[in-house]
Amino acid sequence: xxxxxxxxxxxxxxxxxxxxxxxxxxxxxxxxxxxxxxxxxxxxxxxxxxxxxxxxxxxxxxxxxxxxxxxxxxxxxxxxxxxxxxxxxxxxxxxxxxxxxxxxxxxxxxxxxxxxxxxxxxxxxxxxxxxxxxxxxxxxxxxxxxxxxxxxxxxxxxxxxxxxxxxxxxxxxxxxxxxxxxxxxxxxxxxxxxxxxxxxxxxxxxxxxxxxxxxxxxxxxxxxxxxxxxxxxxxxxxxxxxxxxxx
Amino acid sequence: xxxxxxxxxxxxxxxxxxxxxxxxxxxxxxxxxxxxxxxxxxxxxxxxxxxxxxxxxxxxxxxxxxxxxxxxxxxxxxxxxxxxxxxxxxxxxxxxxxxxxxxxxxxxxxxxxxxxxxxxxxxxxxxxxxxxxxxxxxxxxxxxxxxxxxxxxxxxxxxxxxxxxxxxxxxxxxxxxxxxxxxxxxxxxxxxxxxxxxxxxxxxxxxxxxxxxxxxxxxxxxxxxxxxxxxxxxxxxxxxxxxxxxxxxxxxxxxxxxxxxxxxxxxxxxxxxxxxxxxxxxxxxxxxxxxxxxx
Numbered sequence: 356x357x358x359x360x361x362x363x364x365x366x367x368x369x370x371x372x373x374x375x376x377x378x379x380x381x382x383x384x385x386x387x388x389x390x391x392x393x394x395x396x397x398x399x400x401x402x403x404x405x406x407x408x409x410x411x412x413x414x415x416x417x418x419x420x421x422x423x424x425x426x427x428x429x430x431x432x433x434x435x436x437x438x439x440x441x442x443x444x445x446x447x448x449x450x451x452x453x454x455x456x457x458x459x460x461x462x463x464x465x466x467x468x469x470x471x472x473x474x475x476x477x478x479x480x481x482x483x484x485x486x487x488x489x490x491x492x493x494x495x496x497x498x499x500x501x502x503x504x505x506x507x508x509x510x511x512x513x514x515x516x517x518x519x520x521x522x523x524x525x526x527x528x529x530x531x532x533x534x535x536x537x538x539x540x541x542x543x544x545x546x547x548x549x550x551x552x553x554x555x556x557x558x559x560x561x562x563x564x565x566x567x568x569x570x571x572x573x574x575x576x577x578x579x580x581x582x583x584x585x586x587x588x589x590x591x592x593x594x595x596x597x598x599x600x601x602x
Numbered sequence: 603x604x605x606x607x608x609x610x611x612x613x614x615x616x617x618x619x620x621x622x623x624x625x626x627x628x629x630x631x632x633x634x635x636x637x638x639x640x641x642x643x644x645x646x647x648x649x650x651x652x653x654x655x656x657x658x659x660x661x662x663x664x665x666x667x668x669x670x671x672x673x674x675x676x677x678x679x680x681x682x683x684x685x686x687x688x689x690x691x692x693x694x695x696x697x698x699x700x701x702x703x704x705x706x707x708x709x710x711x712x713x714x715x716x717x718x719x720x721x722x723x724x725x726x727x728x729x730x731x732x733x734x735x736x737x738x739x740x741x742x743x744x745x746x747x748x749x750x751x752x753x754x755x756x757x758x759x760x761x762x763x764x765x766x767x768x769x770x771x772x773x774x775x776x777x778x779x780x781x782x783x784x785x786x787x788x789x790x791x792x793x794x795x796x797x798x799x800x801x802x803x804x805x806x807x808x809x810x811x812x813x814x815x816x817x818x819x820x821x822x823x824x825x826x827x828x829x830x831x832x833x834x835x836x837x838x839x840x841x842x843x844x845x846x847x848x849x850x851x852x853x854x855x856x857x858x859x860x861x862x863x864x865x866x867x868x869x870x871x872x873x874x875x876x877x878x879x880x881x882x883x884x885x886x887x888x889x890x891x892x893x894x895x896x897x
Contacts, residue, residue, distance in 0.1 A: 420791050421791070422787050422788075422790070422791050441790070442787075442790045442791040443790045443791070443792075443793050443794060443795055443796070444793075445791075446790075446791055446792055446793035447793045452788075452791050452792075454788060454791075458785060458788040460780065460781050460784050460785065461784065462780040462781070462783070462784050463777055463780055463781060463784075467777040467780075470774070470777070471777055471778070471781055471789075471792065471794075472792035472793065472794075473792065473793050473794060475793050516792075519792075519793075
């Protein structure tokens with residue numbers, strides 16, 4: 356299954372992948388969490404990492420972003436090897452990161468949170484475009500960042516990286532703990548970003564949500580990618596997926 | 603002559619002014635400690651020695667190079683700040699990943715070394731530093747005599763404290779600093795150079811101590827122990843205000859100077875201990891400090 360995942364869809368491997376992850380390993384202190392992650396993401400794709408709690412999905416995003424203190428293997432973004440770079444240099448290559456806990460700063464106002472990440476590439480969204488996507492944020496610019504509701508914080512976390520011009524986004528469980536109406540709004544945002552050519556890796560527990568936005572799904576288990584499922588074949592593989600996710 | 607609460611106004615306001623001057627030094631020094639603690643999580647025990655270095659650099663500028671007070675007020679913080687940057691890059695950076703207690707021990711050792719070097723070179727009896735000609739003399743306000751230089755110390759430290767507060771709370775650079783203080787890993791993942799900010803922040807905090815040292819040079823004699831005597835009180839001020847709070851450091855610094863001054867008027871026996879008594883009370887009631895957020 357692993358080899359199938361690696362060689363499968365022509366559209367992802369024929370074009371040079373935007374992101375190529377090979378043999379990625381990572382540790383939290385002494386604890387070995389990733390045991391050799393392999394996957395590709397093609398330009399303009401939305402790819403999810405699915406898997407149970409503790410499978411290593413969040414750690415994979417953190418390792419791509421360079422915030423794990425110990426990692427090895429290979430992560431190349433548009434041909435640049437990033438495994439030895441500090442996270443600030445990885446961000447400057449044009450990656451935007453929305454962490455699982457959203458990372459809204461309590462000591463910054465909403466506006467300061469929004470304006471914090473420096474521009475890394477030309478072509479970021481203007482403030483007006485961000486306010487069009489997320490009208491709630493505009494009303495609350497002067498509030499303390501963490502005074503926003505969970506959904507508003509998620510929108511702020513996404514909005515602030517769209518400003519930077521990053522075209523490769525890592526979204527860690529953007530729907531976690533949010534009301535269905537907010538989840539719909541975030542789903543619509545992700546589809547719009549895909550239309551606009553953004554490349555996205557989405558970590559999700561909720562594969563029903565993932566199925567509404569993604570092209571492909573990688574299944575992560577015990578620190579390895581064990582399968583890849585095309586979104587179009589999701590229905591055919593639903594039993595297998597249930598087995599993986601234990602739902 | 604009228605009296606207030608049985609105290610002649612000359613004595614009362616004289617002590618209030620003295621309290622405000624001490625408070626000025628408490629405020630600048632605890633502000634520097636707070637800025638450093640916020641981002642580096644290090645209790646900078648060499649802060650007093652760095653304050654002393656500021657006074658000595660001003661004295662050396664004048665004695666060896668003929669550089670006057672006003673130029674030294676700018677130059678000495680830059681020089682002391684530069685030594686701080688070297689200390690951060692050469693020493694503190696290497697222990698950033700271990701328990702922050704090591705940072706305290708390291709800076710404590712540094713303070714002893716710095717003080718020892720200056721004592722060895724200049725003795726411990728103190729060197730005179732003249733009040734600049736422009737600020738000699740004073741003005742009679744009717745209820746008290748205000749020496750110009752003492753007034754200047756209060757005004758200058760207020761300006762520096764408020765400018766620092768504005769820089770940290772109201773500017774883009776300050777937003778970077780607050781973000782890096784709250785979540786350095788994520789801030790770095792946005793492409794912000796956090797290690798550089800750590801270095802500059804330490805340099806800036808130390809430069810504040812150097813600035814206070816220059817202000818102090820004409821009031822207290824320039825002495826290798828001047829910082830060691832002061833820094834214990836400043837640590838008490840920081841504990842009362844709450845570690846890491848910018849505004850807390852400023853307000854607490856000035857207020858405790860005043861409280862100390864007033865104690866000298868009404869109950870002189872307690873003037874040396876009143877700050878520590880307040881510290882004990884605050885620790886009992888609000889362990890995070892008056893302005894601190896509970897950890």
